[in-house]
Amino acid sequence: MSKPEKIVAVKGMNDILPQDAPMWELFENTAETILKSYGYQKIVTPIVEDTSLFARAIGAVTDIVEKEMYSFEDSMNGDKLTLRPEGTAGAVRAVIEHNLVYEGPKRLWYKGPMFRHERPQRGRYRQFFQIGAEAVGFSGPDIDAELIMLCRRLWDDLGLQNVRLELNSIGNADERLRHRADLIAYLEQHEDILDAEAKRRLHSNPLRILDTKNPAMQEMVNAAPKLLDYLGEESQAHLDGLKKILDRNAVQYTVNPRLVRGLDYYNRTVFEWVTDALGSQGTICAGGRYDPLIEQFGGKPTPAVGFAMGIERIIELMKGLGETQAPSQCDVYMVHQGEAAQAQAFIMAERLRDAGLDVVLHCATPAGSGSFKSQMKKADGSGAAFAVIIGEDEMANDQAAVKAMRGDAGEQQQANVPFDGLVDYVVDQIIGGGEHDCDDENCNEHGHHRH
Structure with missing residues (x-):
């Protein structure tokens, strides 16, 4: 069976990719x-x-x-x-x-x-x-x-x-008509200098000849009658x-x-x-x-x-301003290992989203779910402020590990937080704590999204 022909975008119609x-x-x-x-x-x-x-x-x-x-x-x-x-x-x-x-x-x-x-x-x-x-x-x-x-x-x-x-x-229209008549008369006197595009526009749209980029016509155009004078x-x-x-x-x-x-x-x-x-x-x-x-x-x-x-x-x-650093995809990246941990990670991810945070939950690929090490690389690449880690040990202790992903290695603290206090802890770390007090019209009953 022959390989299907690759389909590409229509010429001149471009995709806006995630990095842009x-x-x-x-x-x-x-x-x-x-x-x-x-x-x-x-x-x-x-x-x-x-x-x-x-x-x-x-x-x-x-x-x-x-x-x-x-x-x-x-x-x-x-x-x-x-x-x-x-x-x-x-x-x-x-x-x-x-x-x-x-x-x-x-x-x-x-x-x-x-x-x-x-x-x-x-x-x-x-x-x-x-x-x-x-x-x-x-x-x-x-x-x-x-x-x-x-x-x-x-x-x-x-x-x-x-x-x-x-x-x-x-x-206005009358002023342009007077200028147009004088402009056409002037351009006709220099018709030997006009390029093909200018000759086509001479009687239909002579004003556009004035913004020509043709170097050979610049001196002639600069000396043409100016509409400001009319x-x-x-x-x-x-x-x-x-x-x-x-x-x-x-x-x-x-x-x-x-x-x-x-x-x-x-x-x-x-x-x-x-x-x-x-x-x-x-x-x-x-x-x-x-x-x-x-x-x-x-x-x-x-x-x-x-x-x-x-x-x-x-x-x-x-x-051209040089701001090429990839922006963060999310606030939190959920790392998990094992069936029970995955189920708990889904629950905690939804609760964090209810609180107004952006959360990426690690999901399986054709290569599998991935080790903790590979998942942490994904977490780091996501630009997340924190990784929330749930594995067998965390499930046994009814808690999650929360690791700060930004800053120097010595500043990347890790804390063990009970599941029932996880949302408050992460929100406090990211937003700064305290009672939510906001009159933003986009605020909803689940929490205030910061973006």
Whole structure:
């Protein structure tokens, strides 16, 4: 019988393995805590949406819609569906469908996988994860500043360095039209310098030519008409107001006239957090104002601003901090030998979990249950603070051996503790003893989980 063919993941769609999961959890927990502290509420939208949602939001002539979307026809009913390539469109659709701003503006956040058929490379995958925030119903530069400062707090809490803020204003539709006409005329005068991609975008999306990475085009693009020079009084006042708030709060930034968006629904503020530590994929967070989008989707005119950050790229930066020590899987590792000891170990493990501790119970493998020595190696590798050991001697004396696994060898004390006092002893050693006094909303009747 031939060996079955090995199945591997779809190209560009990666697994998050157990050794990486704690770093993802650290990032997600930190981000969610900060978002909550600013008053943002979680929204969860479907991974699959009607294709027309993205065609209308992103634009039919963009690279995303033309080349990158995973779209298909539902064989059951013929609906044209798409795996979401970004999060804003679905969030806005939900805001309109459920009339979320009826009672006033909303601060929303989301996280989850997005899908684009791009050439996979470091920091850019075909399934990638984002956390994003959308502030809907707010019109002033103050909310733009809040989102930017929220991001800064996240970088600080994660310990990320060398992340810088670039800022620009792309004005309103009328201002962009005037700039667009002059920009096309300028680019046509230098058509011999344009690469194939720029020539394709010349009349459909000329703004995107300004953020080209082609070295041969840099000097020409730097001399192109700048959208900042076309801003009217209101757009300029909005930009000045944003800069004033950032200056007062010591937020460093660079105004980058070449920072643009190729989509018509963006207006005024655009910003990006960028780093030089990830090569060409240097943008880890991009945001901007999109006041026209909700009306474009059929809702009432409603101002909005938001951002999205790529989690994979931020994880890459976190790995660069040098914190490579494997985090603990558990508080307690249960070691046992013999049938009776195994039964008692199950009981004690459940009682410790009831007290809010993380417990790994040693279980048999095809090689067998393992000796005490091999089980203790597993306990040490788990990162547990304590090993609870139950064997024939412990069963005979109605007690367990509790061994401290961390610290120097001389500090790794071992104590014999009666079964009926084991939970209190271990909790006292790990948490610090005393009566449990906590108003944490996640606390339950069995005990307080520390994580």
